[in-house]
Amino acid sequence: MQVQRVGVVGSGLMGAGIAQVAAANGFQVTVVDVDEARINQAIEGIRRRLARDVQRERLLQSDADAVLARLLTSADADSLESLAVADVVIEAVVEDIDVKSRVFRRLGEVAKPGALLASNTSSLPLSDLAAASGRPERVVGLHFFNPPWALKLVEIVTTASTTDETLDDARALCEELDRVLVQVKDTPGFIANRLLVPFIFDAIHLMDSGVASAEDIDNACKVGLNHTMGPLATADLIGLDTLQFIAESMFEEYGEARFKAPTLLRRLVSLGHLGRKTGRGFFHYGEGV
Ligand SMILES: NC(=O)c1ccc[n+]([C@@H]2O[C@H](COP(=O)([O-])OP(=O)(O)OC[C@H]3O[C@@H](n4cnc5c(N)ncnc54)[C@H](O)[C@@H]3O)[C@@H](O)[C@H]2O)c1
Structure with a gap:
């Protein structure tokens, strides 16, 4: 072609x-x-x-x-x-x-x-x-x-x-x-999101339960696991609304709790804090991009 x-x-x-x-x-x-x-x-x-x-x-x-x-x-x-x-x-x-x-x-x-x-x-x-x-x-x-x-x-x-x-x-x-x-x-989440989404959700649960701050969770992954970005900054980059949509279809298909969008994610989406694109998600970015 x-x-x-x-x-x-x-x-x-x-x-x-x-x-x-x-x-x-x-x-x-x-x-x-x-x-x-x-x-x-x-x-x-x-x-x-x-x-x-x-x-x-x-x-x-x-x-x-x-x-x-x-x-x-x-x-x-x-x-x-x-x-x-x-x-x-x-x-x-x-x-x-x-x-x-x-x-x-x-x-x-x-x-x-x-x-x-x-x-x-x-x-x-x-x-x-x-x-x-x-x-x-x-x-x-x-x-x-x-x-x-x-x-x-x-x-x-x-x-x-x-x-x-x-x-x-x-x-x-x-x-x-x-x-x-x-x-x-054709499977929900293919390779990368199937691995990434539960990882991000665990990071959100850690933060929401007060175990560690967003900064420390991301730093642990960057410095300790050699990731370029932490999971919460990655969520903000993806867009929290898009992440919620992705989670909904993965949860519907797999029926496993690890794919269920955490409450905190849903609440941030309801408030219009969608991550980088609106200037605020798990972190603050000034003006949205
Ligand atoms: N955000 C990510 O990190 C990421 C990564 C890989 C794939 N994706 C996928 O890419 C797709 C788009 O995600 P995004 O992050 O760019 O979302 P986005 O919200 O930034 O953009 C979606 C766009 O679609 C437009 N739109 C809605 N209905 C339309 C229609 N009927 N015809 C034409 N345009 C229409 C909206 O106006 C908007 O500009 C989704 O399927 C998402 O799952 C997203």
């Missing part, structure tokens, strides 16, 4: 980052979101990160300009017609099965024949999205990590309907995107 145009549905934390990675690797990218403000925020974030790379002499100004010139945006989230020319569409909308299913149903109607359809879901059943598209053989999971411009891992997720050709196309695309791949079957 020859890929020139990539569509990205959803321009939040992940969609913006995936769009940046695709444009930086030479693809024409169209980013779609229901919320025009999120689209503007996404493009502004990309512009800021590219400017920082230019300032640090990691990137030429002309290359930064070329990346931005390869990015188009659209708010046609209902029709998704702007993606009819895309060779690949990567969905990165909110972690909600109804919203994602609607996107895949619509992609099944408008995407060009043979287009590769991918979801960035962290925990929802990819098989449901594949079925919704009406083209299950062309659907694959491409689970990027946050932030995509810095973390190269992609978990490639297959369903029982994913064909070998689709898997080969997905692998080739990821190589062109300069990613490191692992392959996993």
Whole structure:
């Protein structure tokens, strides 16, 4: 499959980052979101990160300009017609099965024949999205990590309907995107989140029961376990709302208490303290990003 145009549905934390990675690797990218403000925020974030790379002499100004010139945006989230020319569409909308299913149903109607359809879901059943598209053989999971411009891992997720050709196309695309791949079957949380989510939840329980402070829990993991980030800072980076959505679908699928979202997490989400993106979660960050 020859890929020139990539569509990205959803321009939040992940969609913006995936769009940046695709444009930086030479693809024409169209980013779609229901919320025009999120689209503007996404493009502004990309512009800021590219400017920082230019300032640090990691990137030429002309290359930064070329990346931005390869990015188009659209708010046609209902029709998704702007993606009819895309060779690949990567969905990165909110972690909600109804919203994602609607996107895949619509992609099944408008995407060009043979287009590769991918979801960035962290925990929802990819098989449901594949079925919704009406083209299950062309659907694959491409689970990027946050932030995509810095973390190269992609978990490639297959369903029982994913064909070998689709898997080969997905692998080739990821190589062109300069990613490191692992392959996993459609199971909630795949590899990384299945291990990470209970770990973060134990850290939240430790903090909430007053055993240790958030700072000390994270420091123990950073200095003692050689983790780059502590579990509570990682939760803030993921977004506490997204973490709660992920936990809900993992708990529903596995039925195990270790995947149940802790009360403190739910309370912070109710209060709108969603982590870095709102400036406050387990830690304080000043203005949200
Ligand atoms: N945050 C993480 O660390 C992380 C890491 C890997 C994967 N993911 C997955 O990526 C996906 C997106 O997560 P995020 O953190 O970017 O969330 P986010 O809340 O930052 O962004 C979600 C975006 O989806 C948009 N949206 C909602 N409904 C839409 C629709 N119908 N059409 C188009 N856009 C729509 C919202 O306006 C928003 O901009 C989720 O499936 C999540 O599980 C998240």
